[in-house]
Amino acid sequence: MSLPKSVTISQAGVSVVFDLSDGTPQILHWGEDLGAVDAEALRLAAIEPTAHAELDAHQFHGIWRENARGNISRPTLLGHRNGSDFTQLFTLTSVDAAAERAAFVSLDKAAGLEVSAVFEFVGSGVLAISQSVKNVATGNFTVDALEVFMPIPDRAAESMDFTGRWVKERQPQRRAIQPGTWVREEREGRSSHDYTILQLAMTQGAGHQQGEIWSLGVGYSGNSRHSIECHQSGRKFISAGELLLPGEVILAEGESFAAPKVYAIYSSDGIDGVTERSYAWLRARKEHPTNIRPRPLTLNVWEAVYFDHNLEKLSQLADVAKEIGVERFVLDDGWFGSRRNDTKGLGDWQVSSEVWPEGLGPLVKKVKDSGMEFGLWFEGEMLNPDSDIYRAHPDWILSAGGRVPPEGRRQHVIDFTNPAAYEYILESIDAVLSEYDIAYIKWDHNKFLIEPASDGKPAVHNQTAAIYQMFSELKRRHPGLEIESCSSGGGRIDLGMAQVADRFWTSDCNDALERQYIQRYTQYAIPPEMLGSHIGPTKSHTTGRVHSLSFRAISALFGHAGLEWDITETTPSEREQLRSWVSYYKSKRSLLHAGKMIRIDTPEDHFIHGVVSQDKSEAVFALVSLAAHGGSRPDAIRFAGLNPEQRYRVKAVFPAGEPSFIQRTQVEWFDGVELSGAALESVGLRSPIMYPENALLIEIEAS
Numbered sequence: 001m002s003l004p005k006s007v008t009i010s011q012a013g014v015s016v017v018f019d020l021s022d023g024t025p026q027i028l029h030w031g032e033d034l035g036a037v038d039a040e041a042l043r044l045a046a047i048e049p050t051a052h053a054e055l056d057a058h059q060f061h062g063i064w065r066e067n068a069r070g071n072i073s074r075p076t077l078l079g080h081r082n083g084s085d086f087t088q089l090f091t092l093t094s095v096d097a098a099a100e101r102a103a104f105v106s107l108d109k110a111a112g113l114e115v116s117a118v119f120e121f122v123g124s125g126v127l128a129i130s131q132s133v134k135n136v137a138t139g140n141f142t143v144d145a146l147e148v149f150m151p152i153p154d155r156a157a158e159s160m161d162f163t164g165r166w167v168k169e170r171q172p173q174r175r176a177i178q179p180g181t182w183v184r185e186e187r188e189g190r191s192s193h194d195y196t197i198l199q200l201a202m203t204q205g206a207g208h209q210q211g212e213i214w215s216l217g218v219g220y221s222g223n224s225r226h227s228i229e230c231h232q233s234g235r236k237f238i239s240a241g242e243l244l245l246p247g248e249v250i251l252a253e254g255e256s257f258a259a260p261k262v263y264a265i266y267s268s269d270g271i272d273g274v275t276e277r278s279y280a281w282l283r284a285r286k287e288h289p290t291n292i293r294p295r296p297l298t299l300n301v302w303e304a305v306y307f308d309h310n311l312e313k314l315s316q317l318a319d320v321a322k323e324i325g326v327e328r329f330v331l332d333d334g335w336f337g338s339r340r341n342d343t344k345g346l347g348d349w350q351v352s353s354e355v356w357p358e359g360l361g362p363l364v365k366k367v368k369d370s371g372m373e374f375g376l377w378f379e380g381e382m383l384n385p386d387s388d389i390y391r392a393h394p395d396w397i398l399s400a401g402g403r404v405p406p407e408g409r410r411q412h413v414i415d416f417t418n419p420a421a422y423e424y425i426l427e428s429i430d431a432v433l434s435e436y437d438i439a440y441i442k443w444d445h446n447k448f449l450i451e452p453a454s455d456g457k458p459a460v461h462n463q464t465a466a467i468y469q470m471f472s473e474l475k476r477r478h479p480g481l482e483i484e485s486c487s488s489g490g491g492r493i494d495l496g497m498a499q500v501a502d503r504f505w506t507s508d509c510n511d512a513l514e515r516q517y518i519q520r521y522t523q524y525a526i527p528p529e530m531l532g533s534h535i536g537p538t539k540s541h542t543t544g545r546v547h548s549l550s551f552r553a554i555s556a557l558f559g560h561a562g563l564e565w566d567i568t569e570t571t572p573s574e575r576e577q578l579r580s581w582v583s584y585y586k587s588k589r590s591l592l593h594a595g596k597m598i599r600i601d602t603p604e605d606h607f608i609h610g611v612v613s614q615d616k617s618e619a620v621f622a623l624v625s626l627a628a629h630g631g632s633r634p635d636a637i638r639f640a641g642l643n644p645e646q647r648y649r650v651k652a653v654f655p656a657g658e659p660s661f662i663q664r665t666q667v668e669w670f671d672g673v674e675l676s677g678a679a680l681e682s683v684g685l686r687s688p689i690m691y692p693e694n695a696l697l698i699e700i701e702a703s
Contacts, residue, residue: 006039007097011121012277014266018102018119019043023091024062024069025104025117027151030127030214032268051233063117064090064106065149073231074181074239077115077133078145085111085141112137124280127264128219135251143249147225147241148262152214156236157204159228161196162521167509167542169193169490170521177201177236182228185243189413189449189460190487191221191494197525198265198274199226201238206270208599209640213267213274216240217525220260220496222464245458263495271524275597279527282498283594289482289502290529290593296327296373297582298562300442300534303510303541305566307334307341309355313568315366320567322370324575325582328562329367330375330442335360337387343410347383347390349428364436375440376432380425381467382411382447389424396421398463400453408447416466417454426470433478441474442505445487464496471500484532493522503530503560510536510564511543512555513693516607516624519559520599528611529593533559535578537566547693549574553581553656554622554695558592558609561585577656584655588620595619598641605629610698612641616677619700625659625690638684639700642677649674649703650685652696659694674703 007018007025010033017029017039028042047058059070066075068089080086090106090113097103100121107114114134122128129148135141159177161184162170175182184199186192198217206213216238218224223243230236240262249257267273282288289295299321305313314331321329333339335356337348345352351359360376367374383390383397385407390396397412399405405412416422432438452460475481485492485501489508497504504526507518519533533556539546556562563578570578585592595611598621602608605628610621623637642648651672667688675683680700690696 003092003095004097006043007095007102008037008039009097009100009102009119009121011100011123012125013268014121014125014127016102016119016127017042019060020092020095022060022062024060024064024106025092026060026062030150030264031153031212031266048233062090063104063149064088064115066090073229073237076131076147076149077113077143079133079141079143081112081137081139081141085113088113090115107136112139113141122281123284124277125266126277126281129262129264130258132256132258133251134256135253138253141251142247143244143251143257144246145225145241145244146257146259147239148216148264149237149239150214150216150264152201152236152238154234154236155203155212156201156214158202158206160200160202161226164193164195164490166193166488166491167507168514169493169507169518170195170197171517172521177228177230179230179232184226186224187243188491189222189452189463190445190492191224191497192448193488193491195224195494196226197494197522198278199228199238199240200271200274201228201236207601208272209270209601211270213265213271214238215265215274217263217265217495218242218260219263219494219499220464221467221492221494222460242461245452245460248458248461260496272597272599275524278525279597282527282530285499294586294589295529295560295593297325297585298328298330298375298532298534298560299326299567300330300332300562300564302332303537303564303566304568307339309334311362311366314363316568317566318366318370318372320570320575321372321563324563324567324578325586326563327372328375328440329370329372330377330440331360331363332377332442333379333444335376344384344386346379346411347387347414349378349380349425349432351432360436364438368437373439374437375442376436376438377442377444378429379444379446380429380470381414381416381445383414384411386410393421398449398452398454398459400451400456403451405450408450411447413447413449413452415454415459415463416470417459417462422466422470426473429474430477433474433481439480440482440484442484442486443471445492448491468496468500490518490522493526495525498526498530503532506531506533506559509540509542510534511540511545512536512547512552513545513626514543515555516626519555520607520609523597527593528559528597529589531559532562533557534562534564536564545693548657548660549577550654550657550659551693551695553577554624554697557581557585557588557697558611558622561589581656584653591618591620596641598639600638600640603630603635606634608637608639610639616641616643616646617702621698621700623687623696623698625692625694627692629689634687634689636684637687637698638682639680642680642700643702644676644678644681646677647674647703648677648680648700650680650698650700653699655697659696660691661688662691663689
């Protein structure tokens, strides 16, 4: 059976064109849909001249980027068979193609390796790329890397990725694409606080509303590698994939390794176009939380009580929560074993009789009788050396060379690839969930992996697969259970965990100013309904900054909103403002959690962002003053995403009090003004003068 000479797949305005005439899949185009394309003509157009000091004729390197085809950059597959078969030449053996999917299988008989790649549009133009390698010869084959490389056009001039640390996650860094390779590697055994959920390649000056973007993200929560390449030829590539530890994948004859999926998202409408595609794809999943029910307004009590658990105080919190309108009450760390501080007890998942002599039943009943569901904190992948389980099974931790790894937060990582350890944790947590009416668990992960080995072999890949399996099994046993992924805040937020978790704790930092940045850039890929965003205390526990309730409330609104505050200490005025804010959140969450995210490109001293309904009939925007303005009067507030021909009524709203102004007179539009969508985008509204670290909420409704 003859193979086709080319394949084109497309969806939602995006297409990928493959040439197969050289015996290997070669991507001629990934980007805006070209319509009916003559692939052979496109191939001829792509053949380059040969330069001096290079090969004698042009070579298409193909998706496997073999050195045998003239590629002198990093190949897609890195590996060897005891030092041999380190270089391959794959020949295409089968093609299975449809309108939105193309699958290729290639073989190198000499090297004894078969590789496969599947490119499949999974919704809204998001391209999922799956790759695998099979050892079809005698002798073990060591896989060192199996990554995805996608070509990006010459006009891609800049790249963006994200860096960070605890309480300051996902800070953008933008750079010109220069000769060489820009690499971001994560070796924590989790996606980490320093993780780039998506890496972006962009046309010069691309912003939120304009320019072309090509992005890749790994659908995986372990070690990862992202890169941007500019070869000496001038050609450019973007890549992503799992970072394998030495010897982590060794294939015996007949064995295969499937690399984690990589998601490729293209936009011709700026960064917000990437966001729109990512949201639409994630929201279309049957398991997406908003397809189950509206996101409950959540109170987490960590910053209210820390380890000081007692029924009286927690009951008082429940009373105030009921008064305010909270829908979910979450008990955090400290309820189990000897866990009175963060140095002991972790891993002993039995309710502490010292703190809870009658068990959790009285608190659960109090919460349920107050009209709220009950949630509970676990850190199931960790244990303290000072715990019953570690004293009984010190061999149940990830370790290498007979050494005990350095502690972090006085804890170690349980080896989930050990069936006995995995089963113990599963059954312990299952017993608690079975005894009490628990609708939600906050699952923490406070230590990165050091020497992550099991039986002397690297175990990050299998450890990551095991936590996915754990979440799935807990949900199978407890239908309706929701799981929040927390990792010292935002240390494990990625496109893999987004498939199995219902919510992320975006950051341990509840400082509203820091949250403006953290949430903005996390939301490039992850929709707001999956991101916990809470009103913290007046004085932030992580920065010491003091912010108004209005600023904290508006910052928390654009996410899965909640509270992380000792609300028993609030004044009557603050409680009234909180009731108003909670009511507003409930009335707008269907918009906030289903609409189109819009970000306006602005000077660094302020943000303008909002959510527009899919039918463009309503919107909520925030004007955020981040720092003192350069001019005595700020720039106009402009909007996007509206119907240019529709007239809208625009007004300021204050669900949790007004911001603080520094001006002698107020703007005139606060009580309402009618303008067309075109006028709101082109001309906008004059901004009031606010103090730094204040925000204004603006409602827009079709008139």
